[in-house]
Amino acid sequence: MKDMKALSDAVIKGDQKTAVEVTKAAIAEGMAPERILTDGLIAGMNVIGVRFKANEVYIPEVLISARAMKMAMEVLEPKLVEAGVKPFGKAMVGTVQGDLHDIGKNLVVMMLKGAGFEVADIGVDVSAEKFIEKAKECKPQIIGLSALLTTTMPAMEKTIRALKEAGIAAKTMIGGAPVTQTYADKIGAGGYAPDAASAVDLAKSLIN
Numbered sequence: 001m002k003d004m005k006a007l008s009d010a011v012i013k014g015d016q017k018t019a020v021e022v023t024k025a026a027i028a029e030g031m032a033p034e035r036i037l038t039d040g041l042i043a044g045m046n047v048i049g050v051r052f053k054a055n056e057v058y059i060p061e062v063l064i065s066a067r068a069m070k071m072a073m074e075v076l077e078p079k080l081v082e083a084g085v086k087p088f089g090k091a092m093v094g095t096v097q098g099d100l101h102d103i104g105k106n107l108v109v110m111m112l113k114g115a116g117f118e119v120a121d122i123g124v125d126v127s128a129e130k131f132i133e134k135a136k137e138c139k140p141q142i143i144g145l146s147a148l149l150t151t152t153m154p155a156m157e158k159t160i161r162a163l164k165e166a167g168i169a170a171k172t173m174i175g176g177a178p179v180t181q182t183y184a185d186k187i188g189a190g191g192y193a194p195d196a197a198s199a200v201d202l203a204k205s206l207i208n
């Protein structure tokens, strides 16, 4: 049986080729897709999340690891669907209206996927109306809002208010360089996280 440590190590190192090869070999050997996902891919991304929070690795390493995970997921995903494996939770993430910054938002999306969430990335410059429309379509448990400009922070408040008024039951979480816990409390967001790894912990705590 393929050793899942080899897969998690490949994700940690960002070694796409090995990650894909080990995933294919494990599937060929009949290993349960859920085990490949949990003990291999998610385990590797968890390590990256912990190191990122501790400033032991930086954005480029996270992106490279996420890319290796993504390539292996392309091989594994049909098997997970066949096996009826349910995602850990459903999230939707977007950058609010007027704001085009997406590097941080993309990292949050990648880390959530790495933690086993099914994630709808609804892009940048997303109006409150579009958040509502997409939430009705995707039915997420968690909605993440990102803003990098002080001038677009009020769009977070507007969006959260509009989501509540539209009866969307999902929990909201916000983030981005100018955002704080105090601001999250002020606008009635479900939570705030300072980085992508903490966003995963927050999303998990919000759905539990």
Ligand code: B12
Pocket: 059, 098, 099, 100, 101, 102, 103, 104, 105, 107, 108, 143, 144, 145, 146, 147, 148, 149, 150, 151, 173, 174, 175, 176, 177, 178, 192, 193, 194, 195, 196, 197, 199
């Ligand atoms: C890259 C960048 C750009 C790129 C964006 C490219 C892209 N595809 O994203 C470009 C060149 C397009 C750009 C444009 C502008 N920018 Co700019 N930009 C930056 C810069 C240098 C880096 C931002 C970044 O990507 N950081 C790295 C990521 C990983 O960090 P992050 O976004 O904070 O995300 C982390 C956390 O915040 C958190 N997080 C993020 N989102 C979320 C969401 C959730 C739900 C959660 C839980 C967590 C979370 O997790 C992430 C990962 O750990 C910053 C300066 C800086 N050092 O922050 C300025 C900065 C944000 N920009 C600024 C400005 C002013 C602009 C412009 C107005 C410039 C202009 N005059 O045209 C335009 C605005 C365009 C627009 N309408 O959005 C200012 C904002 C000042 C302010 N106080 O509002 C900054 C701070 C630069 C400065 N010092 O003046 N920018």
